[in-house]
Amino acid sequence: DAGITQSPRHKVTETGTPVTLRCHQTENHRYMYWYRQDPGHGLRLIHYSYGVKDTDKGEVSDGYSVSRSKTEDFLLTLESATSSQTSVYFCAIRIQDNEQFFGPGTRLTVL
């Protein structure tokens, strides 16, 4: 079975500080995704990756950057966190037929 871990699971930070969230998969799935979940908006795609060092923007990418130096790790960085980035962040991997398997999420609060 596919496995995804996200770290940290909870984080409280202050406006203007940099934050990096990590997603780690235990298999070699090519596609990885970062979403944010907010009430009334469902899940919105931030960035995705289709291979090592291959990434592209999603619909809400402003203020976020990503990196993928290894197949198993996909990092999401908030260069300078803002209160509007308070959210729950989910990582996902593409399994088959575009089905995605989701991690447990990271709850980020920006004060």
Add this chain to the structure above:
Amino acid sequence: AQSVTQLGSHVSVSEGALVLLRCNYSSSVPPYLFWYVQYPNQGLQLLLKYTTGATLVKGINGFEAEFKKSETSFHLTKPSAHMSDAAEYFCAVSDQRARGGGNKLTFGTGTQLKVEL
């Protein structure tokens, strides 16, 4: 561009009653369609999916959904609700092309299902 509309952000049913959660989509190409469930403080879990073939799809926990191309719908049903079904449900669409577009999913805004005694 693809989009998903879930009618009703909150649905309440009695235990033992029929569950019907509505999903309509728009897509210019043949779609893959998904229903995910999210229990409190957890990630999303796949309930069922439609790719090709039979339009009535059965999933976990007694849920099923029917792909109706003429109505661009993929409504989720369960004959008899259980208290454990209380959760948030998300419909999602993706196109069937194997390449391009990042194989992305577009999600609806979710429906919170409440099950009452």
